[in-house]
Amino acid sequence: MYDDERYFQIGKSKPSYSQFFAQLDISSWVGTETLNSVNFTAKNKETGSDESSTILDVIKCTYTVGNILKPYIRAGVHNQEYRIKIKVVTAEESQEVFYIDFDVFDG
Numbered sequence: 001m002y003d004d005e006r007y008f009q010i011g012k013s014k015p016s017y018s019q020f021f022a023q024l025d026i027s028s029w030v031g032t033e034t035l036n037s038v039n040f041t042a043k044n045k046e047t048g049s050d051e052s053s054t055i056l057d058v059i060k061c062t063y064t065v066g067n068i069l070k071p072y073i074r075a076g077v078h079n080q081e082y083r084i085k086i087k088v089v090t091a092e093e094s095q096e097v098f099y100i101d102f103d104v105f106d107g
Contacts, residue, residue, distance in 0.1 A: 005029065006098050013105035019057070019074040022100055026088065027067040033090040038063045040071050045081040045101070055082055069098065076104035 008024060042055035052058065060072035071084050084100040 006096065008098070008100045010100065010102035013103050014073065014076060016076050016078055016104050016106050019072070021060075021070045021072050022084075024069040024071075024086070024098060024100065025067065026069060026096075026098065029096060030067045030088075030090065033092045033094055035063055035065075035067065035088060036091040037087075037089045038069060039087040041085045041087075043083050043085070045083050051082060056084065071100065073102070078104055078106045080104050 005028070010022065040056055040058060040061040041050065041052045043049065044051050054075050055073060057072040057074055062070050062072075064070070069086050069088070071086065073084070076082060081101065081103045084102075086098045086100070087095070088098065089095050
C-alpha cells in the first residue's frame with residue numbers, strides 16, 4: 001500500500017522477535033538512472049527517537065542493481081510504530097526519500 005509512491009506500509013504487524021528483508025521496487029522512479037547511494041534509518045513514530053541500531057541491521061540493509069531497496073528489519077517493542085526512511089541519490093544527482101511504516105505486536 002502506498003501514497004504518492006513514497007510512503008509504504010507493511011500490512012501485517014511484526015512480532016518483536018521476527019527478522020526479515022522488506023523489498024521496495026523503485027525502478028519506476030529510477031528509470032534509466034543508476035543508484036549511487038542509499039541510506040537507511042529508522043525512527044519511533046510516536047517519540048521521534050532514532051531507533052536505527054535497534055530496528056535495522058545496517059550491515060544487511062542493501063539495494064540491488066535492479067533498483068530494489070532491501071532494509072533488513074529486526075526487533076522492535078510491543079505496541080510501537082516505526083518508520084524506516086530510505087534516502088536515495090542517483091549518479092545523475094536525482095534525490096528522493098522513501099518511507100516504510102510498520103507496527104510491532106506480540107499477541
